[in-house]
Amino acid sequence: MKIKQLLISLIITSFVFNQSVFGAFGNKDAAKELGNDIPKEEFPESKDVEPKIEESSAEGSMLITGSVEEVNDVNLDDCLRLALGNNPKIQAAMQDVFAANARLRQTWANYFPQFSWQTGYTRIRQLQLSDVFKENLVYNYYLLGQISASQMLYDFGVTQNQATINKLDKKGYEIALTATVNDVVCEVKKAYYNLQYALEAKKVAEEMVDRYESFYNQAKAFYTAGTSPKVDVTIAEVNLSNSKLMLIQAEHGISIAMAKLSNTMGLPYASKYNVSDNLKYNPCEITLNEAVDIARTSRPEFKLADVRVEEARQNVKLSKKAYFPKLTVEGQYQIGGAHPASNYGYNFGGYLTFPTVNGALIKNQIKEAKALHYKEQATATGTKNDIYYEIQQAFYSMQEKKSSIPVAFLGLKQSKENYELSYGRYKVGVGNPVELKEAQVQYQDAMLQYYNSLYQFNSARAELEKFIGKNLVEGEVQLDLGNKKKKKSRSKKK
Numbered sequence: 001m002k003i004k005q006l007l008i009s010l011i012i013t014s015f016v017f018n019q020s021v022f023g024a025f026g027n028k029d030a031a032k033e034l035g036n037d038i039p040k041e042e043f044p045e046s047k048d049v050e051p052k053i054e055e056s057s058a059e060g061s062m063l064i065t066g067s068v069e070e071v072n073d074v075n076l077d078d079c080l081r082l083a084l085g086n087n088p089k090i091q092a093a094m095q096d097v098f099a100a101n102a103r104l105r106q107t108w109a110n111y112f113p114q115f116s117w118q119t120g121y122t123r124i125r126q127l128q129l130s131d132v133f134k135e136n137l138v139y140n141y142y143l144l145g146q147i148s149a150s151q152m153l154y155d156f157g158v159t160q161n162q163a164t165i166n167k168l169d170k171k172g173y174e175i176a177l178t179a180t181v182n183d184v185v186c187e188v189k190k191a192y193y194n195l196q197y198a199l200e201a202k203k204v205a206e207e208m209v210d211r212y213e214s215f216y217n218q219a220k221a222f223y224t225a226g227t228s229p230k231v232d233v234t235i236a237e238v239n240l241s242n243s244k245l246m247l248i249q250a251e252h253g254i255s256i257a258m259a260k261l262s263n264t265m266g267l268p269y270a271s272k273y274n275v276s277d278n279l280k281y282n283p284c285e286i287t288l289n290e291a292v293d294i295a296r297t298s299r300p301e302f303k304l305a306d307v308r309v310e311e312a313r314q315n316v317k318l319s320k321k322a323y324f325p326k327l328t329v330e331g332q333y334q335i336g337g338a339h340p341a342s343n344y345g346y347n348f349g350g351y352l353t354f355p356t357v358n359g360a361l362i363k364n365q366i367k368e369a370k371a372l373h374y375k376e377q378a379t380a381t382g383t384k385n386d387i388y389y390e391i392q393q394a395f396y397s398m399q400e401k402k403s404s405i406p407v408a409f410l411g412l413k414q415s416k417e418n419y420e421l422s423y424g425r426y427k428v429g430v431g432n433p434v435e436l437k438e439a440q441v442q443y444q445d446a447m448l449q450y451y452n453s454l455y456q457f458n459s460a461r462a463e464l465e466k467f468i469g470k471n472l473v474e475g476e477v478q479l480d481l482g483n484k485k486k487k488k489s490r491s492k493k494k
Helices: 002-026 028-033 076-086 088-111 158-225 230-265 288-298 300-323 359-427 433-468
Strands: 114-129 136-154 326-337 343-353 477-479 486-488
Touching (some): 076 088, 288 359
Antiparallel strands (some): 114 136
16 A cells, blocks of 8 residues: 555656656746756855854964964974974983983992991890800990991993993984984974965965856856856856865865974964965985985984994993902991990901802803894994985985976966966857866866975975985085086075
């Protein structure tokens, strides 16, 4: 029964639908309006559904309220300066250096004299009977004070060897601090370039809104004049709405990129700020061999590998000194006795103290230290190989991004010409909206591709600077194509 009622309802619905459609085609006036009359209740215009921005939500002053200072317009140098003073990774690495320096001073403290003071009271009842009194003696013993002083004179190089290890450990943390700074600088640069790209993407979106609005106004004028159907106006309005949506997305992309940059600087709660320069091409003329040479002297991880090998070698030397004695002088002065100050005494002397020797233990400790030394040598070789590979990868990636910039610019130029031709054809009534939209989309994609090429190149350059451990200043490295020798000249950074 239910199936029968469902079939009847479907037949009635189909009949009503067919009557409305075929009736429209049978009537000339209705056919004329078919596809042109759009109910605004179901399909409102884009301006009617745009979000309303209240005055209270408008952006206020564009200032950074960080822990260093407040700035209005920032450039890359400002961001780097703020990051060096606020990024918590750098602060943590600096504390590691301070801690390593304190450990080194603790080792040198073995050469300083040691003082101690002791006082106490003891009540003693002897276990054995006294031969004189034929009973257990019970008496009090007072120690009003005991002052002790000792000085280590020589330990056959053990302290010196420990201090050398701690020096190398401190140097390793200093190099690690430099590596952390390099990482932070690279992150800030990439985040800054990303923010510049987001700003350029917003400009592209704003330009597209203006162009689609011109397209919409032109289509509306043609429709009013009766030379084009209402569907052209609808297509133009849909394109305009989509472009406004892309503009909203671009604006939020700026907020996300700015939040990322603020976080890399160590100022996550900073207010919004302005970027004073635009995304541009920063030339970098350097060869692969030059990059490798710079890394050998500037890359922190390259130096750190050698420091770890030397530290392991010093540990081998230290493990071999487990048999060595220690020469010490010591003196004491005591006051006390049966009454708090009834007697006094003193002693002083020198001691040559030999450690407790476990031959099997020390032998295997030496073997362990040697094995760790060989391990650090192999690790250092692998680290240097990885550094060379990273430099190669970053260098060739930068060259690829550099080569794509002129191609992207040519595509931008061609797509712009194509758009201007398509728009000119549409204005004179020769073109169609589909052709114009395709040209506009191609032009928009070409602009974004060009700015993305600049962003990718600058990011690749930042990666290369990180892997070689040095900031590349324009004009610092130049090539003489005649004799292939490097010429270094100072140039002021613009």
